[in-house]
Amino acid sequence: DQQVKQNSPSLSVQEGRISILNCDYTNSMFDYFLWYKKYPAEGPTFLISISSIKDKNEDGRFTVFLNKSAKHLSLHIVPSQPGDSAVYFCAATGSGGSNYKLTFGKGTLLTVNP
């Protein structure tokens, strides 16, 4: 049973345009969400996070939006650059005793075309 779902395995956008990556979750106990980025032959690297007390968090070109009622979050990249081409993983955790435990989606491969 996938508790974190990334329904789009891949996404292709033009350089300079907006990339929107989506993520849905089913576990109501999740209240902290993270996005990781992964290049081939490397491990995932942390990109941005959001707590459930917020609905938006911004860091440079990257913004994460959280809609708790819909159990949905999205990552916006504006403007997209070819170097952003990677697999993006959405992850979630709860704030209780097992807050070390990240539940990951299966990832979305983003390709930014020059």
Place this chain on the structure above:
Amino acid sequence: DAGVIQSPRHEVTEMGQEVTLRCKPISGHNSLFWYRQTMMRGLELLIYFNNNVPIDDSGMPEDRFSAKMPNASFSTLKIQPSEPRDSAVYFCASSLGGGLSNEQFFGPGTRLTVL
């Protein structure tokens, strides 16, 4: 800092053989995680150590899998005997602590193929 170091980067073995994956966490980090990535299940946590002590091994698939952390700078994940369904990429990650504010830093992974 060199980051999290994993070895080997690739391992090809035959069914029934013992496989040992190694990890050196970032110096000063006291939390260590082993993950497995497969096409079917994605990235899933196998085991979590804090201060060299296993805290949560609920993700370890079965008794064929074992993990140790004899000291703060080294951990192993062993599969004995290995099976073709163990083929996956295994990641080690470390963090300053186990909590929300402590970013997990991942190693480059070990790609395991069991024939």
